[in-house]
Amino acid sequence: MFQVGDKIMYPMHGAGVIEAIEEKEILGVKQNYYVLKITTGSMQVMIPVEKAEELGIRAVVDACELDDILRNAAKPDSDPSTQWNHRHRVFLDKIKTGNIHDGVEVICELASRSLTKTLSRGEKAVLDQARQIFISEMMLVKGITEDEANDLLDQMVSC
Known part of the structure; x- marks a missing residue:
């Protein structure tokens, strides 16, 4: 409790x-x-x-685990031929788990995909939702503002 x-x-x-x-x-x-x-x-x-x-x-995760996630974000490895509606369902299921690693995986996958293709409206919404959830946890764990958390996340996905 x-x-x-x-x-x-x-x-x-x-x-x-x-x-x-x-x-x-x-x-x-x-x-x-x-x-x-x-x-x-x-x-x-x-x-x-x-x-x-x-x-x-x-x-929420501890600061050490969060720093590890920020340093070692998983590189996307999904099949680009998968249909968008299947990917959308998989991404939402991962977010619903509440597992921080699953959420980061969704962010990295969609951010990577957005570099080569235009995301669908649904994919953009899922990416925004996953980002907000992760940012909210970063803010609490690190004691930083939303803008600072956004900047850290942007650095993570640009690597």
Whole structure:
């Protein structure tokens, strides 16, 4: 169980800080909820404590692991002949895992692909989403601004 002040990652939404743990009654059922303030934007999310693990909630990575990821981002190795709708599904599935390595793989793959081909609207949306999720975690782990996190990510994908 996480505590108030813990920094956590919520797949598909990004990283944030638990501001409170509140008991709420919804549809006649009382449950405890994490009140999570997402780092980027002004979104606040309530997550049922009992479903946190099922939803893929995890603690943010530590600074050493993040630095390692930034230094050693995986080079894309997917089959360029794969149809865009299949790639789109695979990329979304990777983002939904909440695994930071899967998210970085999506970013690197789509950033690399954008150098040789125009990304479809769906691919651009997936790339933007994956970037925002990763940036939100970088901001919390490194204690940096969104612009600084964007710059670090741009350096990572340009290597």
